Amino acid sequence: MRQRIRTALDLYAHAQDERREAQRRWNDAFWREGEAAPPPRADLVALETERRAASERCVKPTAMFGFLADEEFVPPVKFRLPGPEEVFSRWKDVLADPEALYAAPETMPDVEASQRVPGPSGPEYIVRFRSPSRFTGDTAYARIYEPEKASGGLPTLIYGGGFGMMYDQLTYWPEEEYMGRYLAARGYRVILIESPWHGRRTLPGYYSGEPYLANAPAGLFQLYSAQVQETAVLIQWARSIGAPVVGVGGMSLGGTVAQQVAGRCGSWPDSMKPDMVFLGASSSHLDQVVLHDELSHALGLDRAIRAAGWTEENLADLTPVLDPPQRPGIPPEKIFAFLGLQDTYIPYRRSREMLRDWDVPEENIVSWDTGHFGILVRIIRTSEFQERIMQAMRGIERGQQEPERR
Numbered sequence: 091m092r093q094r095i096r097t098a099l100d101l102y103a104h105a106q107d108e109r110r111e112a113q114r115r116w117n118d119a120f121w122r123e124g125e126a127a128p129p130p131r132a133d134l135v136a137l138e139t140e141r142r143a144a145s146e147r148c149v150k151p152t153a154m155f156g157f158l159a160d161e162e163f164v165p166p167v168k169f170r171l172p173g174p175e176e177v178f179s180r181w182k183d184v185l186a187d188p189e190a191l192y193a194a195p196e197t198m199p200d201v202e203a204s205q206r207v208p209g210p211s212g213p214e215y216i217v218r219f220r221s222p223s224r225f226t227g228d229t230a231y232a233r234i235y236e237p238e239k240a241s242g243g244l245p246t247l248i249y250g251g252g253f254g255m256m257y258d259q260l261t262y263w264p265e266e267e268y269m270g271r272y273l274a275a276r277g278y279r280v281i282l283i284e285s286p287w288h289g290r291r292t293l294p295g296y297y298s299g300e301p302y303l304a305n306a307p308a309g310l311f312q313l314y315s316a317q318v319q320e321t322a323v324l325i326q327w328a329r330s331i332g333a334p335v336v337g338v339g340g341m342s343l344g345g346t347v348a349q350q351v352a353g354r355c356g357s358w359p360d361s362m363k364p365d366m367v368f369l370g371a372s373s374s375h376l377d378q379v380v381l382h383d384e385l386s387h388a389l390g391l392d393r394a395i396r397a398a399g400w401t402e403e404n405l406a407d408l409t410p411v412l413d414p415p416q417r418p419g420i421p422p423e424k425i426f427a428f429l430g431l432q433d434t435y436i437p438y439r440r441s442r443e444m445l446r447d448w449d450v451p452e453e454n455i456v457s458w459d460t461g462h463f464g465i466l467v468r469i470i471r472t473s474e475f476q477e478r479i480m481q482a483m484r485g486i487e488r489g490q491q492e493p494e495r496r
Contacts, residue, residue: 091161094157095158098151098154098155098157101154102148102151102154102155105144105147105148105151105154106148108144108147109144109145109147109148111144112137112140112141112144112145113141113144113145115137115140115141116137116138116140116141119133119134119137119205120134120137120138120204120205120207120215120216121202121204121205122205128205131207131208134205134206134207134208135207135208138207139261142258142259142260142261143261145259145260146259146260146261149256149259149260149292149297149298150256150260165390166388166389166390167300167303167304167389167390167391167394168295168296168300168304169303169304169390169391169394170304170305171304171305171306171394171395171397171398171400172305172308172398173398173399173400174398174399174400174404175399177307177308177408178404178407180308181308184311184411185407185408185410185411188410188411189354189357191311191315191411192314192315192318192319192350192354193319193354193357193358194319194322194355194357194358194359194362195222195319195322195323196222197222198323198326199219199220199221199222199323200219200220201217201218201219201323201324201327202217202218202219203215203216203217203234204216204217204218209235209271209274210271210275211235211237211238211270211271211272211274211275212235212236212237212238212239212240212274212275213236213238214233214234214235214236214270215233215234216231216232216233216234217231217232217234217281217324217327218230218231219320219323219327221286221316221319221320222319222320222323223286223312223315223316223319223320225286225312225313225315225316226286226291226312226316228286228291229290229291230283230284230286230291230320230323231283231284231289231290231291232248232281232282232283232284232324233257233258233266233270233281233282233284234279234280234281234282235266235270235271235273235274235279235280235282236274236279237274237275237276237277237278237279240277240279242332243331243332243333243334244277244278244279244332244333245277245278245279245333245334245335245336245337245483245484245487246278246279246280246281246328246333246335246336246337247269247273247278247279247280247281247336247337247338247339247368247479247483248281248283248321248324248325248328248336248337248338248339248364249265249269249270249280249281249282249283249338249339249340249344250282250283250285250317250321250339250340250341250343250344250345250347250348251264251265251282251285251340251341251342251343251344252341252342252343252344252466253299253302253303253342253343254288254297254298254299254300255285255288255289255298255299256288256289256298257282257284257288257289257290258289259289259290259298264466264470265282265341266282267470268469268470268476269282269476270282272473272476273476273479273480276480278480278483279328279333281324281328283317283320283321283324283344285299285302285313285317285343285344285347286302286312286313286316286317286320287299287300287301287302287313299343302343303389303391306380306391306395307377307380307395307400307405307408307412310376310380310412311408311411311412313343313347314346314347314350314412315411317347318347318350318351318354321338321347321351322351322355322358322362323362325338325361325362325363325364326359326361326362329361330361334487335365335366335483335486335487336364336365337364337365337366337367337368337479337482337483337486338351338352338364338366338367338368339367339368339369339370339479340368340369340370340372341370341371341465341466341469342370342371342372342435342436342462342466344370345368345369345370345371345372346372346373346376348367348368348369348372349367349369349372349374349414349444350414351364351367352364352367352369352414352418352419352420352425353414353415353417353418353419354414354415354419355419355420356418356419356420357419358419363419363420364420365420365424365483365486366420366424366425366426366482366483366486367420367424367425367426368426368427368428368475368478368479368482369425369426369427369428370427370428370465370466370469370475371428371429371430371433371435371436371441371462371465371466372427372436372441372444373436373437373440373441373444374413374414374440374441374443374444375409375413375440375443376409376412376413377402377405377406377408377409377412378402378437378440379435379436379437379440380392380395380405381395381396381402381405383434383435383436383437384434384435385435385462413444414444416447417447417448418448422448422449422450422451422454423450423451423454424482424486425445425448425450425454426450426454426455426456426478426479426482427441427445427450427454427455427456428456428458428465428469428475428478429441429442429455429456429457429458429465430457430458430459430460430461430462430464430465431457431458431459431460432459432460432461432464433460433461433462433465434461434462435461435462436462438457442455456474456478
């Protein structure tokens, strides 16, 4: 076993060297960090293809380390859970003022766009900016998809994926296909945001997204707060480049962040408020999800969090920072939800309770007879979710244009 591990580590070290070199060349070309002239489009495509392949070998190293999973002696999460006393002491200001935790950024960071690479539906590029969050202190990223021939302002969707996603660190990324390129081919701009501690923002010693669970429950509200504020930046940026309509949506973790945006944006500047929100498999009562949902049990979070001293009672004290407010910050008729009747990760009953409390119209709620991942599979394999998004965005855009005609 030691020799197998040693051999795997040698292979992984070589793969990381290749990844760093591919990323360096990519940075020089796409961010022009070497101050060189932009390379030809064909070279950009080749560099993008090389970077994604080299990255995938490192972020999905099953060919090298798969035998460790077979032996089942590597835990799925490296838990470093803070106990109740630490959380309630260290974050007492946050718990005393949840609205400040989710407040709009006080200053707008500069948003930098990379060189564009031609994609199947049109140009694709990366934007980056300094995260306004107190919890991250790093650079936030998002990948942009636009139509091949764009005229005037583009209706824009900001969309977040689920926990553990690796984004364009992979050669195939579902959200890129079913959302980014699908909507871009139909005249929309799509912004696929990278969650804190995921993708390019993965911390050393962790896999993509791991700190979200490894530092629970504080890791939960820290990620929600950071991504909510980063979404506000992207909403304002989209409007600054002419977007007539901006929607926010997501699936699973991305849907949870989107519901926080919907709930918290009431006091934000108009330039940062979304026109509509799309929720895929999201829910309130997240303290109960942490303790009782199927994924929490499979990863050992439920046991680890109880071992750290958390109970149903003291976890409930975090509800003001884990759950969105009782009323949304946008009109309920501009909120749309897609849920799974058999979802055991984000219980259907909890999702419906939140939507009922928010007075979301029944015609805005779609319930499929499937589980959590079944929702994602259906979104990937059918166009119902995407068509509903486009229908809603067209309706908002028409509503904005009608007063101009009168």
